[in-house]
Amino acid sequence: MNEKKTAERGYHHGDLRGALIRAADELLAERGLEGFTLREAARRAGVSPAAPSHHFGGAAGLLTEVAALGYAELARRLIDAGKAGTPAERLKAQGLAYVRFAVDFPGRFHLMFRHDMLLEDAPVLEETTSAAWDALERTVLAIRGQPDRSELDAEGNAMLIGIWSTAHGFAHLTLDKKLARIESCGSDADMLETLFPAIIDTLWVKKLG
Template sequence: MSEKRGYHHGELRKALITATDDILRENGIEGFSLRDAARRAGVSPGAPAHHFGSASGLLTEVAILGYEELARYLGDAVDDGTPAGRMRALAAAYVAFALDHPGRFRLMFRKDLVNRTNPVYEETSKRALWPFAEAIAGVNGTTLETLLEARNLAPIFAAWSTAHGIAYLALEDKMHFALQGNYDEDFRKRLLPEILKAQWA
């Protein structure tokens, strides 16, 4: 496939985003290059820069897809109807997203690779994480409006840091000594629920 074979503008953008996503999934962020993305999309090496301006522009588009997918994971979280149960369900969904999409997950938080001032990125990332803020308000017995005041942001960052830290430890196999048998299955079904219950009983 080549540019001469008829990519429309939108189709070429989509093909390059898909190629980049594939690279991240297969090789991680360290294995990404604009040249490889172009090769996989079947276009000239200069096409990514032409359409996205830079590697950061292309990677930002993939990060936006990551936040959209994270929002779906959090939206599908099933809880027991209690504030603590809601937090556990969201945190478990957050960790599951990281384990299922490690390349996207690592990219989404890389300030050196993603343009955080991109308005779509800003809006999508805030919207994706909104359920956390709502759940944390419930756990703390307050309203979301009160919690979002600058002087009350600590509970949000504390809870988010917990879920994020668990996700990174799991991705880096830092909990292997506590797992048995099928590591991934044992972590998701046994250890992760125990960790989350210890945090939000």
């Protein structure tokens, strides 16, 4: 089947562009960044190898769309986790949501921070990244007793970056199985349900009183 007929079939059944994004997302989930190729993504979507470049301009354009999916899902989880409880409880819930996202979507998670592989100025990436960042920022504002949507000062920004770094680092250690070397850490479930909340308590919550 030639590309024109394949494209017509794709559009007839829905969205060929969306099919390519889904194929790339599935490929990353199965094989990671090292196993990703445009050719394989095209094959899975049922189009010619030239189709991804036609629709996205190349690998960076297609991977940017997948990264945006990741940020959108991360933002959704962070927003949900930040809806209830005290600011300290929200912080702990959002930290857990961040790590669980990485565990659930390791392919997306690793891609999202590979700026060398993405179109950083793409509007969809900027919009979804901001949504995730804003969810954490609102919790820091609440912790500091500032109105929602106000501007963080230097100390507030330092706290925001520190909280993000804590969750991000723990997520990477979990995915890389580095914590498994520490016998007292227990299973992955134990680390998420017990160890990580204890880290948040020690580094942030207890200091907040």
